[in-house]
Amino acid sequence: xxxxxxxxxxxxxxxxxxxxxxxxxxxxxxxxxxxxxxxxxxxxxxxxxxxxxxxxxxxxxxxxxxxxxxxxxxxxxxxxxxxxxxxxxxxxxxxxxxxxxxxxxxxxxxxxxxxxxxxxxxxxxxxxxxxxxxxxxxxxxxxxxxxxxxxxxxxxxxxxxxxxxxxxxxxxxxxxxxxxxxxxxxxxxxxxxxxxxxxxxxxxxxxxxxxxxxxxxxxxxxxxxx
Amino acid sequence: xxxxxxxxxxxxxxxxxxxxxxxxxxxxxxxxxxxxxxxxxxxxxxxxxxxxxxxxxxxxxxxxxxxxxxxxxxxxxxxxxxxxxxxxxxxxxxxxxxxxxxxxxxxxxxxxxxxxxxxxxxxxxxxxxxxxxxxxxxxxxxxxxxxxxxxxxxxxxxxxxxxxxxxxxxxxxxxxxxxxxxxxxxxxxxxxxxxxxxxxxxxxxxxxxxxxxxxxxxxxxxxxxx
DNA sequence: TGCAAATGTTAGTTGTATCTAACTTTATTT
DNA sequence: AAATAAAGTTAGATACAACTAACATTTGCA
Numbered sequence: 001x002x003x004x005x006x007x008x009x010x011x012x013x014x015x016x017x018x019x020x021x022x023x024x025x026x027x028x029x030x031x032x033x034x035x036x037x038x039x040x041x042x043x044x045x046x047x048x049x050x051x052x053x054x055x056x057x058x059x060x061x062x063x064x065x066x067x068x069x070x071x072x073x074x075x076x077x078x079x080x081x082x083x084x085x086x087x088x089x090x091x092x093x094x095x096x097x098x099x100x101x102x103x104x105x106x107x108x109x110x111x112x113x114x115x116x117x118x119x120x121x122x123x124x125x126x127x128x129x130x131x132x133x134x135x136x137x138x139x140x141x142x143x144x145x146x147x148x149x150x151x152x153x154x155x156x157x158x159x160x161x162x163x164x165x166x167x168x169x170x171x172x173x174x175x176x177x178x179x180x181x182x183x184x185x186x187x188x189x190x191x192x193x194x195x196x197x198x199x200x201x202x203x204x205x206x207x208x209x210x211x212x213x214x215x216x217x218x219x220x221x222x223x224x225x226x
Numbered sequence: 227x228x229x230x231x232x233x234x235x236x237x238x239x240x241x242x243x244x245x246x247x248x249x250x251x252x253x254x255x256x257x258x259x260x261x262x263x264x265x266x267x268x269x270x271x272x273x274x275x276x277x278x279x280x281x282x283x284x285x286x287x288x289x290x291x292x293x294x295x296x297x298x299x300x301x302x303x304x305x306x307x308x309x310x311x312x313x314x315x316x317x318x319x320x321x322x323x324x325x326x327x328x329x330x331x332x333x334x335x336x337x338x339x340x341x342x343x344x345x346x347x348x349x350x351x352x353x354x355x356x357x358x359x360x361x362x363x364x365x366x367x368x369x370x371x372x373x374x375x376x377x378x379x380x381x382x383x384x385x386x387x388x389x390x391x392x393x394x395x396x397x398x399x400x401x402x403x404x405x406x407x408x409x410x411x412x413x414x415x416x417x418x419x420x421x422x423x424x425x426x427x428x429x430x431x432x433x434x435x436x437x438x439x440x441x442x443x444x445x446x447x448x449x450x451x452x
Numbered sequence: 453t454g455c456a457a458a459t460g461t462t463a464g465t466t467g468t469a470t471c472t473a474a475c476t477t478t479a480t481t482t
Numbered sequence: 483a484a485a486t487a488a489a490g491t492t493a494g495a496t497a498c499a500a501c502t503a504a505c506a507t508t509t510g511c512a
Contacts, residue, residue, distance in 0.1 A: 119368055168247060
């Protein structure tokens with residue numbers, strides 16, 4: 001019996017588990033409302049889950065979890081909770097967004113990754129003082145610390161004699177090909193060797209070669225100082 | 227012009243950006259290899275991106291990013307990097323898994339969530355001592371701290387006179403309905419008031435009512451001490 | 453230069469998950 | 483008890499993103 005579930009069927013099973021914990025019975029309509037889909041879509045999914053023997057569903061009747069279904073549904077629900085807690089408690093994401101994000105990503109994360117998150121949550125809750133110092137600092141940092149969206153520095157603004165690493169190149173293909181043949185590639189380290197009076201052209205050194213560039217082209221090369 | 231991209235087309239655009247930074251030209255074959263799909267699938271996606279004017283592609287020719295395409299592609303790539311760094315540097319996930327997980331979840335996270343992650347990374351890199359104390363502790367915790375997968379405690383093992391919160395219920399529907407009508411629902415607080423000699427039956431109090439339960443049924447009710 | 457290999461295109465198929473619309477069964481109301 | 487409303491089912495349509503297979507073009511080598 002193949003118990004593999006698609007993201008969509010996982011959603012249905014998780015929802016069945018949740019409703020079964022809140023209401024006396026689970027109906028197609030409840031699922032349609034909860035998942036914001038039409039009843040016919042639910043009917044389809046329910047058939048699949050029944051084929052996998054995770055639920056039992058009789059015509060025009062209620063939906064019930066089998067033992068296996070209960071177990072799987074519960075673990076799906078718990079995985080969701082872990083992600084939700086992580087997003088809200090650690091990353092300080094708003095509940096509404098956290099809930100949506102948890103829903104979308106829960107299907108895709110490896111078991112190992114979720115394990116790490118569980119451990120991080122554990123680590124924080126078992127810290128000597130309930131909220132660890134760093135988290136308090138992080139919260140403050142969130143309020144004040146503008147995550148500097150620094151200007152991307154471009155090659156034309158590099159100073160003569162200094163080195164930098166290439167971060168990205170945005171040039172018309174003929175020029176780009178020529179440069180790439182000389183070794184001007186993402187990650188490569190280059191040195192600005194000379195600048196003409198008005199900064200045009202400039203001369204750079206890469207892999208021992210020296211080559212000359214127009215300022216307008218140099219402007220299209222993003223760098224990162226080293 | 228609708229610039230909305232599906233997860234799949236986002237992948238293609240990101241890959242085009244990446245290849246354009248590594249190779250002199252971008253071809254259908256390169257994309258097929260990188261994304262592990264057939265060339266015909268790439269052809270399809272390329273047509274869509276061209277329709278949105280994010281790339282230019284001439285018959286049997288190379289693929290080139292437009293200005294807009296470069297910008298979007300680059301930001302997709304950077305988002306991926308942020309997630310990858312987060313997974314490896316903070317959660318200590320293995321590179322291989324981190325890379326796959328980043329690929330899968332990057333399409334689904336809200337801008338705000340990614341922003342938080344950027345800030346957390348920033349916060350850590352700007353900490354006075356390069357690796358903050360708590361991260362060192364967390365790494366140790368990962369090695370030793372067994373994230374106790376404690377036995378789920380069930381109602382039958384609660385002590386007389388103590389209270390607990392209901393965490394989950396797994397019972398045949400007729401009994402479950404009866405209990406739920408009395409207020410035995412997930413999240414509700416209950417008190418164990420009496421236990422017969424061999425622990426069967428037990429009596430609990432919920433919302434003022436007292437009710438009696440078989441041990442075998444109580445065993446199916448998971449609780450959480452309060 | 454010419455032919456084979458590599459690369460690219462197109463048309464049509466499959467699988468998944470949604471939908472609409474018509475219909476059936478069950479529940480509720482008068 | 484009949485009429486109406488609510489819930490559930492089924493068949494067929496649509497959209498997406500992959501696929502296969504047959505065909506077209508370009509490249510590279512003998």
